[in-house]
Amino acid sequence: MTRVLTRKGEATRARIVAGAATEIRERGVDEVRLEDVMAHTGTSKGQLFHYFPDGKEELLLAVAQYEADQVLLDQEPMLSNLTSWPTWLAWRDRLVERYRAQGVKCPLNGLLGQTGRRAPGAQAVMIGLMVRWQDAIAAGVRHMQATGDIGPDVDADRTAAALLAGIQGGVLLLLSTGRTDHLEAALDLTIDSLRASAVGRRSDERHDDD
Known part of the structure; x- marks a missing residue:
């Protein structure tokens, strides 16, 4: 049964999750104990288990959801507003900067390893992240098609899926390498291809007029 929390309860739970996320980023998921989270957030053992009755596993899953949400928040406001090429390029730069800053330590990757990648909860976190991410990219493609900046023959959903796979x-x-070259290549080649789709369409239209 889903627990209904008061506004204060939701704030306390969110504070515990954010504090646990900070501890995990600093120490690594294997090193963080519930006592560390309690000390960081100023909560008692009773409070912690009130919000996370199943203990550390449930808390780690909540932190994984927090980190998944943060992946998308870190791309804003561009990701939700892919309505011009300057915005697409700014989103591209923000994404590269984000992962360059993150480096070889991925909190979400470590967390999902701890909660079990095949566990329903862990799968739901990843599926939810990928669906929201892909939908945002596809919405941007469709907007640019409506303005004529991307060719109408481009399949928005498949393009978004391919770009997300490249990312x-x-x-x-x-x-594995500590380098962002491959990430940059996936972004740049896809964006270049999308821009070229409109150029090719306009060229064909000019030839038809002739």
């Missing part, structure tokens, strides 16, 4: 592949290679 994830680039991030995976970053975790």
Whole structure:
């Protein structure tokens, strides 16, 4: 049964999750104990288990959701407003900067490893993140199609899926190599292809007029 929290309860739970996320980023998921989270957030053991009855596993899953949400928040306000090429390029730069700053330590990757990648809760976190991310990119493609900046024949959903796959592949290679080259290539080539789709369409229209 889903627990209904008061506004104060929601704020306390959010404070515990944010504090746990900070501890995990600083120490690593394997090193953080519930006592560390309690000390960081000023909460008692009773409070912690009130909000997370299943203990550390439930808390880690909540932190994984927090980190997944943060992935998208870090891309704002551009991700929700991919309505011009300057915004697309600013989003591209923000994304590269984010992962360059993150480096080879990915909190979400470590957390989902701890909660079990195949566990329903962990899968739901990742699926939710990818669906929201892909939907935002697809919405940007459709907007640019409406303004004529991307060709109408481009499949917005498949393009968003391919771009997201390229981003994830680039991030995976970053975790292995410490370099953002592959991430940048995936972004740049896809954006260049989208821009070219409109140019090619206009060129065809000019030839038809002739």
